Amino acid sequence: MKFSIITWDVFLYLLKGAGLSLLIAVISVFFGTILGTLGAAAKLSKNKILNLLANVYVEVIRGTPMMMQITFAYLAMPAIISLIFGKSVRFNPLITGIVAISLNSGAYTTELIRSGINGVDRGQFEAADTLGLTYRQKMTMVILPQAFKNILPPLVSEFVTLIKDSSLLSTIGVVELMKSATTVGANFYAYIPPLTVASGIYLVLNLIISYASKKLEKRLALSD
Template sequence: MRMKTIMDILTPSNIQFMIFTGAKYSLLLAIGALFFGVILGIIGAALKLSKHFVLRAIGNIYVEIFRGTPMLLQIMFLYLAVPTVVQSITGQRFQADPYVCGLIAMSLNSGAYQVELIRSGILGVDKGQWEACETIGLNYVQTMRYVILPQAFKRIIPPLISEFITLIKDSSLIFTIGAVELLATASVIGANTFNYLVPLTATGAIYLVMTLCISAIARYVEGRLAVSD
């Protein structure tokens, strides 16, 4: 019986499945990074707006580190350097998961950019809102949760959608640490079929379709928000 070769396995239907599976991973990574980035952005914005010098310093250090260094460096640091530190401390070999490292790095990087978006949104809320909340006896946390953040997020939803588009494209960077997402899938197919043109063109088209669809959603949301104002 003839053994199956890689060319037998990579049928057109299998190639299509692999590419769309890679696109799914890219999209899921971007969604996860945006979600955790928003959480980090809220925390970072609260730190930078704090009246305490130490808290403000922590917020500033976080933003400067992750905005001032390339995301690719952050991904590789988590995947290659952190396991070395863990091994030196515990004495046990530690192998990092490329998807987890990619998600953490993307979230930390996105959060640093979202800090400034959220902070500007908070500062854009009328000061009278703060005074009104203080008058009715709301503390800082309650004021932020129930009054300030809902109004701030209304202003920053369009930039957040743009950040989501950036994250979809940046998800291709985890290809460098062995994670199989959309670009990695195209590279694997090209290497085994000796034809990079078709998989890379298809990959570019899928990235373009995803970003154009999300851009259309952003324009719709921005228009709805403008009407509601």
């Protein structure tokens, strides 16, 4: 084993990849949360069409592999566009990847947020009703702050999942941590050192996030 190939420069190269992985996960969890909030609102609404749209979205995303979604977005979407508009286009892999992962995360987050809201006791809704609060006031002042406590832990694990799943973008040429590691491996004809170090970086990142989330949960639990 030639761990000596992990020089400072190589390590920095891997760290740069890790930075991109983290960036992909942060942006995706951000848009995923927005999509998830909209999705949950659509699922909980009384409008049948919105219910249907949200259900189709969630089921299609959860019922197909993420790898397929990413590949579809990168290879099939440009082909579809050129069929329709007769112009050939090429997608930026990073942006396409982030869009695909955000859409994927949005479907899972829809379910997280929906069950977080449903987890708030019915009595809280009813008390807000009898006091004359409007739907919006009830949701923003009473229900969502309580739902947030239910949603936070699974949302953090969704974030951790996204950091790991961002490695799938290596298949469409995004040089994130996974791709950086295999590139280093290929250059030196030695895969064990870069893959081991890269795995270590993933692990450390996720351990730090889990730890921070536990701290935050404890602070939020103060009113319990």
